Amino acid sequence: QVQLVQSGAEVKKPGASVKVSCKSSGPSFSAYYMHWVRQAPGHRLEWMGWINPSSGATSYAQMFQDRVSMTRDPSLRTTCMELSSLTSDDTAVYYCVRMSPNDSLVWGQGTLVTVSS
Amino acid sequence: EIVLTQSPGTLSLSPGERATLSCRASQSVGSSYLAWYQQKAGQAPRLLIYGAATRATGIPDRFSGSGSGTDFTLTISRLEPEDFAVYYCQQYGRSPWTFGQGTKVEIK
Numbered sequence: 001q002v003q004l005v006q007s008g009a010e011v012k013k014p015g016a017s018v019k020v021s022c023k024s025s026g027p028s029f030s031a032y033y034m035h036w037v038r039q040a041p042g043h044r045l046e047w048m049g050w051i052n053p054s055s056g057a058t059s060y061a062q063m064f065q066d067r068v069s070m071t072r073d074p075s076l077r078t079t080c081m082e083l084s085s086l087t088s089d090d091t092a093v094y095y096c097v098r099m100s101p102n103d104s105l106v107w108g109q110g111t112l113v114t115v116s117s
Numbered sequence: 118e119i120v121l122t123q124s125p126g127t128l129s130l131s132p133g134e135r136a137t138l139s140c141r142a143s144q145s146v147g148s149s150y151l152a153w154y155q156q157k158a159g160q161a162p163r164l165l166i167y168g169a170a171t172r173a174t175g176i177p178d179r180f181s182g183s184g185s186g187t188d189f190t191l192t193i194s195r196l197e198p199e200d201f202a203v204y205y206c207q208q209y210g211r212s213p214w215t216f217g218q219g220t221k222v223e224i225k
Contacts, residue, residue, distance in 0.1 A: 035214060045162065045205060045216040061213055095161065104167045105152055105209065 002026035002100050004108035011114045017084040020111045022096030024077045030054040032098045034079040036070065040092040048094075051079055086115045119144055119208050123217035129225040136193040138220045140206035145186045150210030153182055153191045156219075157202045165204075166191065196222070 007021040022034065036048040049060035051070040058070050064083070072079040083090060096108040120143040130136055140151070149169035154162035164173040166182035169189060179194040193200055201224050206217040 037214070037216075044218050045207070047214040047216070050212065059212060093161070099209070103150070104171075104173060105164055107161060107164070110161045 002028070002098070002106045004096050004098070004106055006094075006096060006108040006111045009112040009114070011116065012086050014087055014115055014117055016086050016115075017082055018086060018090075018113050019080055019082040020094050020096075020113070021078055021080045022108050024079070024098070028101060029077045030074060032100070034070075034072070035097045036081045037095045037097055038092040039095070040089070043092075048081065053079060083113075086113075088115050091115045118213055119146065119211055119215050121206055121208060121215055121217040123204075123206060123220045125220060126218075127221045127223060129223050130196055131225045132196050132198055134196050136191075136196055136200070136222055138191040138193075138204055138222075140184075140189040140191070140217050142187040142189070142208060146189075146208045147210030149185055150208060151182075151184070151189050152207045152209060153180075154205045154207065155200075155202045156205065162205060193222075 003025045005023045010018050012018050030053045033050040033052050035050045037045050039045050048064050051058045051072055053072045060068050067084040069082045091114050093110040093112050095110050100106050122141045124139045151169040153166040155165055156162045165176050165180050170182045181192045183190050201222050203219045203221050205219050208215055
């Protein structure tokens with residue numbers, strides 16, 4: 001059974017960066033891309049990008065292209081998403097998500113990032 | 118990118134009634150990689166349906182999904198009080214993953 005456990009809530013000042021981690025337990029850590037999705041208050045879910053845990057290859061949504069970085073550490077079964085140049089518009093809950101072997105989807109519990117001066 | 122359009126925006130129904138939610142894609146969703154979620158205020162999305170029609174673990178059988186290609190439907194056969202929430206569809210067959218804007222099911 002795949003489970004994803006994310007790091008805790010963060011409060012950041014405008015212009016800062018935030019790094020959110022996602023630890024995977026269960027089978028097939030490297031077999032499925034890890035995606036990151038966010039949801040700002042009152043908004044729909046928004047895809048940010050993916051990382052291939054096996055190769056480290058990434059693909060980012062155009063709107064985040066210049067300030068997002070996704071990394072992984074297979075030895076720790078952990079992937080990370082770092083977002084820089086934060087503004088109040090980046091206040092959101094951030095989720096890691098991946099497929100499971102039966103084509104279902106597994107979500108982390110979410111990490112609230114608050115950007116405030 | 119595949120755009121998902123959900124309708125209606127809001128559905129006002131009474132407990133015990135049937136709810137039918139629609140999700141239309143701007144192009145075909147590959148291999149029916151279409152999911153439905155329920156979300157309540159302050160909570161993470163809860164996966165209901167994946168692969169267009171397969172219920173996730175622990176989801177009651179009053180929830181059912183159908184459709185293929187560009188037209189998908191989530192049906193709640195008899196609304197229970199805990200079913201009043203916002204519902205989202207998502208396609209995960211093609212990158213980038215995309216989500217619908219949501220349908221709110223509210224108590225009439």
